[in-house]
Each structure stands twice: as C-alpha cells, then as structure tokens.
Amino acid sequence: MGGSDNRWVGLAYVAPYVVGLLIFTAIPFGASFYLSFTDYPLLRDxxxxxxxxxxxxxFHDRTFHRALQVTxxxxxxxxxxxxxxxxxxxxxxxxKLKAIGFFRTAYYVPSILGGSVAIAVLWRYIFAxxxxxxxxxxxxxxxxINFFGDPRYALFTITLLRVWQFGSAMVIFLAALQSIPAHVYEAAAIDGANKAQTFFYITLPLITPVIFFNLILQMVEAFQEFNGPxxxxxxxxxxxRSTYLVPLYIYDKAFRQFDMGYASAIAWILFAIIMVLTVVAFWSSRHWVYYAGDKRS
Amino acid sequence: MTSLANQPQTLLEQARAHNARTRRNQMISTVVRYGILAIVGFIMLYPLLWLVGASFKTNAEIFASPSFIPENPTLEGYQRGWDTSTRWNFGHFFLNTLWIIIPKTIGTAISATLVAYGFARFEFPFKKILFATVIATLLLPNVVTRIPQYLLFRDLGWLDTYLPLWVPSALAGDAFFVFMLIQFLRAIPRDMEEAARVDGANTIQTLVFIVIPMLAPAIISVCLFQFMWTMNDFLGPLIYISSVEKYPVSLALRLSLDVTEAFQWNQVLAMSALTLAPSLIVFFVAQRYFIEGISTGGVKG
Known part of the structure; x- marks a missing residue:
C-alpha cells in the first residue's frame, strides 16, 4: 500500500460519525426549526x-417571560x-504544595457526582x-431561612449546587497555570512586581484562552440546566416559578402537554440567545484573549 | 582596607536576611494556602459526609443534629429503601443501568476511536467541513434537537427501549469524545504507524496493533467519562423510558422520592448514597485518567 492511500479511506473511518451527524443532529436541527413555525399537538400532522x-x-406568554428572566x-x-x-x-x-494531588481529587469529586439525581435529592435535604x-x-x-419557600433564595440554592461543581473548570485552570513557565514569574519578580500585579498583569492574561474556553462551555451548559430545579x-x-428555567418550560410544553411546535419555538429562542452570546464572546475575545505566538494579522 | 573587608560581609548578611525573610514569607504563604484549601475542602465534602452518615441514622435522628455521626446506627434505610415501593428492588434498577451503560460505552469507545483515527491520520474530501461540525456539535445545545429526536425515535418504534440511549453514542454522537481522542492522537508521533505501513500493514492493522495500544489511556478516559455521564443521566431516560420495569437508578430514585417522601428520609438518603457509590469507586480507582482526560480535552460537568 505504501503512501498511495485512497483518499476515501479516511472517509470510511469517519462514516459512522457522518451518518450519526445527519440522522441525530443535522436533520433534527432543521426539523426543529421547521416545527417552530407549526402547530403540532403530536396526535395530528x-x-x-x-x-x-x-x-x-x-409578546404574550408571561410564563415564558418569567422563565427567561429567571434563566x-x-x-x-x-x-x-x-x-x-x-x-x-x-x-x-x-x-509547590505536597498535597496538591489530594486536594485536586477532593475538589473534583463534586464534579463527578453533581449532575446526578442523588445529589439533587441531597440538596433538597440540605436546604429543607x-x-x-x-x-x-x-x-x-x-x-x-426558608430556602425553597422564599423566591429570593430558591434559585440561589441551584446556583450553589452548580458552583459546588467547580472542580472540572478548576482542573482546566490548574493545567493552564502549571504550563506558565517559571522564568516569566522570575522576570516579573526582578522587575519588582508584587503578587497582585503579577496575577493581574502576567498570570491572568496568559490564561485568557482557557478562561474563554471555560466561559463558553459553562455558559452553554448553564442555559440548559434541568436536573437540579x-x-x-x-x-x-x-x-x-422562581426556579422555573426555560428548559423546564420546554419539557412541560413538549413532553407533558405534547405541544411540539410551541416547545420547538421556545427551544429556538433559547438557542438564539445562546448563539448571540457565544458570538459576542468570540467577537470580544479578540480584545481580551491572548494567544501565545499570535501574529494578529 | 577595613571598609573593603567589611563590604562583602554586609552584602552577605543582607542576602542572608533577605533569604530568611523570603523563607518566612514562603512558610506563611504555605500555611495560608493549606488553611484555605482545608477549610474549603471540608465545607465542600461535608454534604457528602453527611449524606453517608444520615443514611445510617433513624428517621427521628436525621434532622435532629447537623452532625454526620449516627448515634444509633441502623441499616433500616438501606433494607427498606432497597425493596422500593415497586415490584422490583433496587438491584433490578442497578442492572438496568448497567444494561444501558455497557453497550453505550462500548459503542462510544469503538466509534469515537475509528472517527478520531480518520480525522487525525487521513486526508479526505470534506474533511475541513466535517471537522468543523465536530466543534459545532460540541457547542450545540441539545435542547434544540431533542424534540425532533424524540419524534424520530417514536416513528422508529424505539420509545420505551434503550435504543435511543445506545444508538446515537454508537455513531460517535458525543462529539466531545471524538474531539478528545483527536487531540490525543495529534500529540502521538506517526513514525511507528508509518513503519508498520512500510512493512505492509493495512490501515486497520495499523489502527488495531499500533494506534490503539498507544491511545489506550485516552480510550479508557472516554469509557470512564461515558460511564459517569450515563450513570448520572436523567433527562434521557425521563423522556424515552416509560415503564417502571425498565427504569435506570436515576429514575427509580426520583420515583422513591415521590412515593416515600413523607417521612422515610433515611430510605431516600440510603438509596442516594448507594447510587453514588459506583461513580465514586470508579473515580477513586481511575482518577488519573479523569484528570488527564479533562486537562487535554476540557470537559463539562
């Protein structure tokens, strides 16, 4: 065979992905857009x-306005x-802490478990x-404090549940911090920079790509929060309805009332909001994200 | 002369004083850091500790004190919780979960490896566009595609079966894993593969005998993450699985919450603790793969 690879070999390997992409992502994506312009109570076309x-x-759906505001x-x-x-x-x-591995593991545990039903149940008991x-x-x-009875606090318990899972973002940050070479800090120390200066002018700019990455990931995820509430x-x-997030409303409309068209429209508005914010983040990243060796054309 | 002789000494002393100061600062910094880490760690892990402790308490004791140590340890919560209010016990729901996880994980590992190999090692038509879709899918909120997917599975007659949970993953549907394996593969040099190809191995042989052994740690990471996510998955089963007989533990736990809520706290807490156990055990046994996987690919969660 040598170097004369057929150019279709690679396509054969990615074929499962292409099939899956079409059937389970691309077509549903288009279909959902179409459905959002229809009335579709599931029992008829x-x-x-x-x-x-x-x-x-x-203009009219107050439940939606409330859900969006909460979200x-x-x-x-x-x-x-x-x-x-x-x-x-x-x-x-x-x-240079000896116990770095131990703490990293301990802090990561909630990220492993946090999405589960069991932890949401635990949260009910903790804030009852x-x-x-x-x-x-x-x-x-x-x-x-009546956490689940008082609209001022209920949403915050969900926030706490997700902040509690900061471990995965932390591990990514830690990897980025560890990749900053020591000589950068030495140079800053020689120039007489104090700790705060070093953090804000050296460390933070160097890890902006990772902050950006985490920001997008966490935002897309937060908009879809469902299990917790x-x-x-x-x-x-x-x-x-102080914890009635948009995904809960979509679930109710789609899978309890089987109002598929309306639910699709809600999903598309949510999607549009996430898209706009992602695009804004990408656009603004030119001004605050620093890429090493970036030539900036 | 004296001044010349004195000068190095003063410098030396200054340097010593400076070193001592630095060392003292470093020590304070270490103590402060350990202090912060220990306090935050304790606050974070206390809920879990309390969960385990409370699951061995009597119902009367659970909300009597914030301490996690049971005064009269009892297995009542586990025994009665295990039996559930349904015709099946919790063991049945654990087996269901396993029966969802195993095919899904195997399908994910195989398909993600094939696809990542294709992307990382070959040139083919539409490669750029297809790779862009991997990234796009990674960021695409599932909420948009969920309703048509449901309709599709309904038309296929797959509702109330595990197929909607298995098949998309077996077709490399979890873009995150594909992306993670591509990242790993790009970091592995191609020399060995090229040598194998010169010796007459075809691409499948190269994949199986050269690439997969080198990629093994990353593939293990993929399996572990898929295990955890499937274990925690709630919305998927909630939408697709309707008969109680087929419930995974996540749905069974919610059911027990609805039915036994009244005053059977220890049953619910005991079963919650039990459903967390597999993930915790797997994590502690294999934590190195998690941390590596997440540092390379970046992960949600």
Missing part, C-alpha cells in the same frame, strides 16, 4: 402557522461565580426548612 408561536412567546439571572450569577471560584482555588493550589444548613444557622443563633422542585419551578 403539524400545521404551518408562520410566526404565530414566536409572536405568542415574545438569565441564573446564568449571569452562576457562570461568573463558578469560574471565579474555580480560578481562585486553582491559583491557591498552583504552588429543617435541613442541614438551617440546623447550622439556627445552631449559630440565627433565624432559619426539576428534581429539587418536583418539576414545578416553585416557589412562584
């Missing part, structure tokens, strides 16, 4: 109704908090009226 779903959603609040609080925490701990860990957190709060002499609130998004 979809009927084209043009922009009606979107008009209803954007945006959730994403804009959770993602920065999680990333800051992950970076902070990675920074503390990135030092008489749960673990309130036992500690009242033990310290403060008044118990669904299990913690029995799918109701209680109290007063």
């Amino acid at each position: 979809p009927i084209w109704i043009g922009l009606q779903n979107y008009i209803e959603l954007i 945006l609040t959730y994403v804009f609080i959770t993602v920065p908090l999680k990333l800051t925490f992950a970076l902070l701990i990675a920074y503390v860990l990135n030092y 009226d008489i749960g673990l957190v309130n036992m500690i709060i009242t033990g310290l002499g403060f008044e118990a 669904f299990i913690i609130t029995d799918g109701t998004g209680a109290p007063l």
Whole structure:
C-alpha cells in the first residue's frame, strides 16, 4: 500500500460519525426549526402557522417571560461565580504544595457526582426548612431561612449546587497555570512586581484562552440546566416559578402537554440567545484573549 | 582596607536576611494556602459526609443534629429503601443501568476511536467541513434537537427501549469524545504507524496493533467519562423510558422520592448514597485518567 492511500479511506473511518451527524443532529436541527413555525399537538400532522408561536412567546406568554428572566439571572450569577471560584482555588493550589494531588481529587469529586439525581435529592435535604444548613444557622443563633419557600433564595440554592461543581473548570485552570513557565514569574519578580500585579498583569492574561474556553462551555451548559430545579422542585419551578428555567418550560410544553411546535419555538429562542452570546464572546475575545505566538494579522 | 573587608560581609548578611525573610514569607504563604484549601475542602465534602452518615441514622435522628455521626446506627434505610415501593428492588434498577451503560460505552469507545483515527491520520474530501461540525456539535445545545429526536425515535418504534440511549453514542454522537481522542492522537508521533505501513500493514492493522495500544489511556478516559455521564443521566431516560420495569437508578430514585417522601428520609438518603457509590469507586480507582482526560480535552460537568 505504501503512501498511495485512497483518499476515501479516511472517509470510511469517519462514516459512522457522518451518518450519526445527519440522522441525530443535522436533520433534527432543521426539523426543529421547521416545527417552530407549526402547530403540532403530536396526535395530528403539524400545521404551518408562520410566526404565530414566536409572536405568542415574545409578546404574550408571561410564563415564558418569567422563565427567561429567571434563566438569565441564573446564568449571569452562576457562570461568573463558578469560574471565579474555580480560578481562585486553582491559583491557591498552583504552588509547590505536597498535597496538591489530594486536594485536586477532593475538589473534583463534586464534579463527578453533581449532575446526578442523588445529589439533587441531597440538596433538597440540605436546604429543607429543617435541613442541614438551617440546623447550622439556627445552631449559630440565627433565624432559619426558608430556602425553597422564599423566591429570593430558591434559585440561589441551584446556583450553589452548580458552583459546588467547580472542580472540572478548576482542573482546566490548574493545567493552564502549571504550563506558565517559571522564568516569566522570575522576570516579573526582578522587575519588582508584587503578587497582585503579577496575577493581574502576567498570570491572568496568559490564561485568557482557557478562561474563554471555560466561559463558553459553562455558559452553554448553564442555559440548559434541568436536573437540579426539576428534581429539587418536583418539576414545578416553585416557589412562584422562581426556579422555573426555560428548559423546564420546554419539557412541560413538549413532553407533558405534547405541544411540539410551541416547545420547538421556545427551544429556538433559547438557542438564539445562546448563539448571540457565544458570538459576542468570540467577537470580544479578540480584545481580551491572548494567544501565545499570535501574529494578529 | 577595613571598609573593603567589611563590604562583602554586609552584602552577605543582607542576602542572608533577605533569604530568611523570603523563607518566612514562603512558610506563611504555605500555611495560608493549606488553611484555605482545608477549610474549603471540608465545607465542600461535608454534604457528602453527611449524606453517608444520615443514611445510617433513624428517621427521628436525621434532622435532629447537623452532625454526620449516627448515634444509633441502623441499616433500616438501606433494607427498606432497597425493596422500593415497586415490584422490583433496587438491584433490578442497578442492572438496568448497567444494561444501558455497557453497550453505550462500548459503542462510544469503538466509534469515537475509528472517527478520531480518520480525522487525525487521513486526508479526505470534506474533511475541513466535517471537522468543523465536530466543534459545532460540541457547542450545540441539545435542547434544540431533542424534540425532533424524540419524534424520530417514536416513528422508529424505539420509545420505551434503550435504543435511543445506545444508538446515537454508537455513531460517535458525543462529539466531545471524538474531539478528545483527536487531540490525543495529534500529540502521538506517526513514525511507528508509518513503519508498520512500510512493512505492509493495512490501515486497520495499523489502527488495531499500533494506534490503539498507544491511545489506550485516552480510550479508557472516554469509557470512564461515558460511564459517569450515563450513570448520572436523567433527562434521557425521563423522556424515552416509560415503564417502571425498565427504569435506570436515576429514575427509580426520583420515583422513591415521590412515593416515600413523607417521612422515610433515611430510605431516600440510603438509596442516594448507594447510587453514588459506583461513580465514586470508579473515580477513586481511575482518577488519573479523569484528570488527564479533562486537562487535554476540557470537559463539562
């Protein structure tokens, strides 16, 4: 055979992916866009109704407005908090500590388990009226907080659940921090930079590509949060829909009320928002993300 | 003369003083760092510790004190929780989960390896576009494709079977794994493969005898992540699996929450602890693969 590879050999290897891509991603993607312009109660064929779903959603559907507002609040609080925490701990860990492996493992455990039903169940017990957190709060002499009864706090328990899983982002940050060569820090020390200066002017700029990567990943994920609120609130998004994220609404419309057209339209609005934010992030990355050896044409 | 003799000494002293100061600073820094890490670590792991402790408590004791140590340890929660309120016990649901995980993981490992090999080692028509779709799929929110996928599986008659959970993964549907293996493969030099090809091996032989052994740690990472994610997966089974007989543990646990919630806290907590056990064990046995996998590919979670 030697070097005379048939140019179709590679295509044969990726064939399973191409088939899967078409059947399970590309066609459903198009179909979902089409369905978003239809009325489709599952029991009969979809009927084209043009922009009606979107008009209803954007101008009239108060449940949707509420869900969207909750979702945006959730994403804009959770993602920065999680990333800051992950970076902070990675920074503390990135030092000649003997126990670095131990702590890295310990902090990673919640990331492994956090998506599970069991942890969401645990969260219910921890933040219940008489749960673990309130036992500690009242033990310290403060008044118990009704986490799941008070709309001001309910969403924050979900945020805490996801921030608790900062481990995977931390491991990525840590790998990036460890790849910064020592001589960079030595040079900064010789120039008389203090710790804060070194962090903000040397460390942070050097790891911006990884911050960017984590930001996109976490944002896309946060917009799709489902398990946490669904299990913690029995799918109701209680109290007063303060944890009723858009994916819960999509689930209700699609798989409880079988209103497939309307649900598709909600999914597309959510998708559009994620896309716009991703594009903004990519566009702005030119101004704040530093790539080593980048020639910047 | 004296001044000349003195000068090096002063410099030496200064240097010594400086070193001592640096060493003291370093020590303080180490202590502070360990302190922060230990406190944060304790707060983070306490919920898990409490879960395990509470699962051995009596119902009366669970919400009596924030301590995780049971005063009167009992296995009641495990025994009664294991029996469930359905006709099946938890063992049945564990076997269901296993029956979802094993074919899915094998399918993922095989398809992702083939596809990554294709992308990393060959030139072929539409390669650039196809690789771009891998990245796009990686970022594509599943929420957009879920409804048509459901309709597709309904038309295929696959609802209430495990096929919707198996087949997409067996066709390299989890773009993250493909991407991760491509990244690994790109870092492996091609010399050995080229030597094998010169000796007359075909591409399949090269893949099986040269590439896969070198790629093994990465493939193990893929299997481990798929194991964890499938173990945790809730939405997939929730949408596709309707008969209780076929429930995986994630759905069974939610069911027990609905049915026994009233005052049987220890049953729910015991089964929660039990469903976390496989993932925890696998993680501790194989943690090196996780950390490597995630540092190379970057992972959600």
